[in-house]
Amino acid sequence: MLRLEDLLLARGDFLLGASVSIPRGARVAILGPSGAGKSTLLDAIGGFLAPDHGRILWEGRDITAVPPADRPVAMIFQDNNLFPHLTVARNVGLGLRPNGRLDAADRARVLGALADVGLDGMAERRPADLSGGQQSRVALARVGLQDRPILLLDEAFAALGPAMKREMIALVTRFCDARDLTLLMVTHDPEDARRLDGDIMVVADGGVSAPAPARATLADPPASLAAYLAG
CATH class of the missing domain: 1.10.8 (Helicase, Ruva Protein; domain 3)
Structure with missing residues (x-):
């Protein structure tokens, strides 16, 4: 299990708090308005941003201070970071x-x-x-x-056309299921969350919601997600 325990990320006037648990092997789409802290949350999990408070634990091990290269985490950015x-x-x-x-x-x-x-x-x-x-x-x-058992995707497929994006989400789903990876995928598109067919976490108003089934959540969204989807 990946656990964010009383996590606080502060940068100037920006504050983001998170206390959530994500089961091993979960597929989680992270939705929320621009600037809410979705990428910031992934940066903290990946070790690129030190939290101001709280802990990040994987399978009970505190990895909060572990350098990125030594974490059980792999990350793909939108530009794919290819040389x-x-x-x-x-x-x-x-x-x-x-x-x-x-x-x-x-x-x-x-x-x-x-x-x-x-x-x-x-x-x-x-x-x-x-x-x-x-x-x-x-x-x-x-x-x-x-x-590495945790895969983070920071809008990795945002630049792709609709058909290619569908194909990549299907490939990532098979890829993660075959390896029992825990997947967290930042996206602006609720259709991505539907296709991933796992859970949703909403980053909004300075907080992070607990993972909830994507299809049920999109069918009856909480207020923070409903406001985002209507925007």
């Missing part, structure tokens, strides 16, 4: 070896990871040679090799 001068294989290989030095066994794992996300035969291409959806698949293959 344009590296091949697809070398970008994915960074999930195994941050120094980029891959042996034969590592290269075999990289090719297997690419095949898992539908990029068989594209190992020697550069990111600029790929579509947006293919670049997202490269980022997904890389986090798969990191072998």
Whole structure:
């Protein structure tokens, strides 16, 4: 279980508090208005932002002060964080070896990871040679090799067209289910939450709601979500 225990994030006039528990293997869409703190929440879980109060626990272990590289967390941003001068294989290989030095066994794992996300035969291409959806698949293959139980997506598919976004959400769902990953996905689109078909957390008015089933929540939204959906 991922637990945010009396967490407080403060930056100037901005305050965000969270006390929620997220079961292992959950798929959670995080919705809320712009500026409410959705990405800030992911940054804290990922270790890129130190909380002003409270703790972050994974399976009972306090990871609040653990550096990002040592956390049980992998993260994909909207730009996929790919290095344009590296091949697809070398970008994915960074999930195994941050120094980029891959042996034969590592290269075999990289090719297997690419095949898992539908990029068989594209190992020697550069990111600029790929579509947006293919670049997202490269980022997904890389986090798969990191072998971390929590996956954070910060509007990772926001730039994709509707059909490609549907395809990527379906792929991520299968990917996480096969590995028993806990998924937190920031999105502005309630349809993404429906397709993810897990839970919703709403970030609004300085707080974070507990995970609740997405379909039921969207059918009868609480006031904070209803205001956002109507905006």
